[in-house]
Amino acid sequence: MTLGRITTNAGEWLRGAGPRSDVVLSSRVRLARNLAGFPFVSRSSRRQREEILERCRDQIMNGQLAENVLWVGLVECPQVDCQLLVERHLISRQHARANDLARAVAVDTNETFSIMVNEEDHLRIAVLRSGVQLAEAFEQVNRIDNIIEKKLDYAFSKRFGYLTACPTNVGTGMRVSVMLHLPALKLTGEIDKVRRAARDIHLAVRGLFGEGSEAHGDLYQISNQTTLGRSEQEILSEFEHTVVPQIIAYEQQARQALLQQRSVQLDDKIWRAWAILTQARMLGSEEVLTLLSHLRLGVNLGRIQTVDIQTINELFLLSQPAHLQKINGSAMEGAVRRQGRAELIRRRLGAAD
């Protein structure tokens, strides 16, 4: 089995069919775990990392987690494939840059979970779902955690909980995040208020690709910062019942305000996006994300019916550099890549030549 299948299949989380997927693209829950009796990754020897890797692989690949699990060693993995895994949110950018034979990732072929081995912690187990499905994602990640833990002892202390390399993860080791599409809050300039409010209640706001990345395409990741002193259920429930519904309500209000007060400007943005995406011969990746964002808003508000949400969700991903090159079958740089991107988008939007 190779990564080929992952390129052509869009993962479950991108179907755009999950609850509240008009605003929430995906939900993610990840657990950070370390094996007992080993130093953390950054302070371990090569031999120790190899031993950690072997122990984890035996337990992850023994058939109990899923029918088909793909194991990828990141050093043997071609660079474009590593990049593809980053674009799919299956590994971090940090993990992709690794030059260490003992780094790997396990991914189930339906892309519902990924397990990074020897990233910052020995294990980073993540489950990804479309729309708001935090309870479901936690249920799955918890089950995976229990299966791995049947054979492997975790570093755990009564006081600090699951011990992690960075103290910002210690305790539950759990990071809950949702990927939000907030074009109306951006257009109305309200987004900074949301950012500030989120920070005040100890939530992190990031762009499309996590830490340090910008919110291209009006896509924002919001996640909990607190992992110690609050239970998994408390953290999840606050997210699912308070944080996410409030942000969705803000975005909906902003969308209604745009419709009522600036409908011509709104339609202009939407139809310009459509015009450029269906006609342009060269497109840059950031430009595409902005245009797709406006188009997605138009579809969600029923202003344009010539394209469906799933196609747009897929294009957010397929227009990224590694995906483009995998679809194309060869490396593409600069102008050639921009040309290939424009062509792919015209084809997918049913406007080829």
Add this chain to the structure above:
Amino acid sequence: MVLVWGPQAVKKICDKCNHPATVHEVEIVKGQKIEKHLCDDHAREEGIAVGADYKPINELLTNFVKMHSGSAPAHDLVCDNCGMGFSEFRENSLLGCPQCYIAFEAPLSPLLERAQDNGTHHIGKVPQRCGIGERRQEQLLRMRNRLAEAVKSEDFELAARLRDDISQFEGVVE
């Protein structure tokens, strides 16, 4: 509105209860000075952001380092298992091994409390099999540390013996 924090403040008790006042505010309304002294809870009630100047731990650590720059500690606190120094942790905010949590407990606790929204103790999931006890975890960690050192110094006889010890130790059910 003028906010006065910390030692400059005079009044020590909250206006609304007997808890220590942590937020001190002086407001001038129509030329008249109104002082407010509130505890965290009542300040929050009044809509005054408490602890809203939350910063990620990296930033806290950088500030901490800055605060101490120029006066590098003569003896850095060091984890006796993995050899990581506290100053090294401050630089990259990654700990070396589980034992570091114990070795650095004193300077780490206040940082952790701020980064974790006053969380100090774990609440939540516990490994199903209850894992192995903390003492055994520590023993195992130290044995593996000695093994790594033996391998590094090419003392293969000692390494082989330690490897046997470790598998025997791991095989023993507590």
